[in-house]
Amino acid sequence: MNLRINNSKILNLAQTLKNGDLAGLQSQLKAAPSYRKSSFTQEKLQTCRKASVLILLFPSPENEGDTDGEIQGVLIERSEYDGVHSKQIGFPGGEKDSDDIDDIHTAIRECKEEIGVDVKRQDVLGPLTPLYIPPSNFLVTPYVAWLPSRPKLILDTKEVASTLIFKLSELSDDSRWRGYNVNDIMVPGIEIDKHLVWGATAMMLREFIDTFAK
Numbered sequence: 172m173n174l175r176i177n178n179s180k181i182l183n184l185a186q187t188l189k190n191g192d193l194a195g196l197q198s199q200l201k202a203a204p205s206y207r208k209s210s211f212t213q214e215k216l217q218t219c220r221k222a223s224v225l226i227l228l229f230p231s232p233e234n235e236g237d238t239d240g241e242i243q244g245v246l247i248e249r250s251e252y253d254g255v256h257s258k259q260i261g262f263p264g265g266e267k268d269s270d271d272i273d274d275i276h277t278a279i280r281e282c283k284e285e286i287g288v289d290v291k292r293q294d295v296l297g298p299l300t301p302l303y304i305p306p307s308n309f310l311v312t313p314y315v316a317w318l319p320s321r322p323k324l325i326l327d328t329k330e331v332a333s334t335l336i337f338k339l340s341e342l343s344d345d346s347r348w349r350g351y352n353v354n355d356i357m358v359p360g361i362e363i364d365k366h367l368v369w370g371a372t373a374m375m376l377r378e379f380i381d382t383f384a385k
Contacts, residue, residue, distance in 0.1 A: 175294065175319045178230060179239055180383075187385050188297030188315060194381035195300050202348070202377035204358040204370070222309045223278040224264025225290065226299075226379055229318040231338070243321065246335040247285060248366065250328065260335065260363075261372050262313065263288070274298075278314045286334065287325025290316050299378050304371045313375045335364045342380050 176182055187193075200207065227245050234240025251258050263282040271277045279290050299313040324334055341347060342361065350357045351367055360369030361376070368376065 176317055177235075177319055178242065178317075180242065181228065181296070181317050184315065184383055185296040185317075187382060188299075192382070192385055193300055194378045194385070198378040198381040199300065199302060199374040201381075202359045202369075202373040204356060206356075207374075216303060216310060219303060219308045219310045221267045221274070221277075221312075222265055223267065223274040223281075223312040223314060224262035224375075225278045225282045225295075226262055226313055226315045226375070227282065227288065227290065227318065227322075228316065228339075229321045232321050235320050242339040244337050244339065245286065245324070246337060246363065246368065246372070247331045248333045248335065250330055250332045258332070259370075259372070260366050260368050262375070264311070264313075266309070274312045275314060278312075278316075285327050285331050287327075288318075288322045290318070294318060299375065299382065302371055302374055311371065311375075313379070315379065335366055337363050339380075339383065342376060343384065348377075 176185065228242055229244070231241040231243050245263070246260050247263055249259050249261060263285045264278050265281040267274065267277045271280065275292060275295055279292065279295070282288050282290050294316045296315045296317055299315065301310050301312045303310050326334065348359060348361050351360045351369060353369060358369045360367050360373050362368070
């Protein structure tokens with residue numbers, strides 16, 4: 172047993188990820204806009220840039236040490252800049268650098284740079300299904316990580332405008348997932364702290380929730 176994991180639900184999740192028993196693309200598409208399936212080609216997947224992100228989980232402060240307590244996680248609101256992901260909601264993470272030894276290293280490094288949280292490799296439970304993001308031509312691998320207590324967040328304000336703390340119990344409530352009008356197109360999503368989470372982030376969240384429920 173990993174002594175840093177003090178929650179039975181996370182132990183089950185770690186085993187599910189280790190076994191590769193992922194909810195997969197079918198689950199991601201539950202939270203995808205209708206045009207998503209035809210928005211890229213196999214050629215794009217061969218030439219795209221690589222990135223990785225962390226779905227960083229921890230117990231709520233009042234539930235630390237409780238083996239079945241509430242689990243929380245963190246999302247970031249990106250700062251305003253001249254780019255396709257300006258002001259969007261996402262996970263800590265970013266593009267793979269030439270010095271990164273692997274995709275996990277990328278996710279850990281970016282998490283430290285963006286929100287000041289020093290995640291260790293042993294804290295990473297495993298990956299979810301890589302997801303291609305057409306507007307920025309990235310293939311993103313999400314990694315799930317667990318910390319035994321809620322970390323202190325120190326934001327790099329050049330990259331991160333704010334953070335959103337979510338509860339897994341809320342994400343797992345299907346009644347909170349619904350259609351929203353974005354640029355005159357109805358898209359699936361979920362509201363967290365009055366912010367709409369949709370697109371690639373919602374797709375990754377949806378696969379995570381469905382995998383967590385296994």
